[in-house]
Amino acid sequence: MKIDGFVLSILAVIGLAYVFPQWGIPTSKIPIDTISGIGISLIFFFYGLKLSPEKLKSGVKNWRLHLLIQASTFLIFPLLVLAFQPFIQNEEQEIIWLAFFFLAALPSTVSSSVVMVSIAKGNIPAAIFNASISGIIGVILTPLWMGLFVQHAEANFSFTDIYIKLIAQIILPVVIGVLLQRFFGEFAKKYSKQLTLFDKSIILLIIFKSFASSFHDKIFSSVSILDLILLFIAVLILFCILFFLTGFLANKMKFTTEDQITAQFCGTKKSLVHGTVFSKIIFGNIPSIGIILLPLMLFHAIQLLIISIVASKMNADN
Structure with missing residues (x-):
């Protein structure tokens, strides 16, 4: 198996943040x-430039799969x-739980969902539709879910401020991208x-x-190797439960093989792009942001x- 280069890059960046935590603090001269x-x-x-209205329209009809x-x-x-x-039972457990709940409330990822559905020979138009619409729904639902609990945590949670930032940084750029698609859509495809x-x-x-902020404030001083292993196991179990549950429900709903693949691949993914963006907007600069992510x-x-x-196994079997 080829190790994903982006995963390695994440590890490298975390290592860099550990060595140079001062670069990421608010008083740093680097305007991160x-x-x-x-x-x-x-x-x-750019997401708006690549968001095809035609493909979204063609995918609307398969409503049971989308649901x-x-x-x-x-x-x-x-x-x-x-x-x-x-x-x-305590504040430390509350932060860990909040981090898992934040993960659970996020929208699905776009590119990898579509790519994997394509490899496994699933329903590609439906994958494009759901991956695209998920990000839009997430702008509304993710803050609503988090608003139930974040006010009890360390952040100052304000729906007005959150939605103003989401509109300014996400919705408005997407709308502008969609409006300019006919002029720059080919550019976005060419340089995808x-x-x-x-x-x-x-x-x-x-x-x-x-x-860097978390390392500077020594937030991870209480996180041991054993804690990381337990976190990994918990995340793995969570993914497996969702993967098999969506497959079970798709089977009960008598989906075709292509639709079942799409349901399992799109319904279990979470977007790192939206997660990092939303964490910055929802949680601001709270010290425990590293643990949240x-x-x-x-x-x-x-x-x-x-x-x-x-996906590779399904491709080989087909």
């Missing part, structure tokens, strides 16, 4: 917040994590690989800033690894 803020807007502007995928992403996933909330590299660079910058990054690595293996 400004750069990442502009970068976030550009990510979603299962979006329910898995925004309802089943959060409710599974919510079931463990009564077992929280370069734009993806730009997306990943901004994500790495946000991850660096988050972990930790389950998401573990989940990102696990979903890439497992789905890649499953």
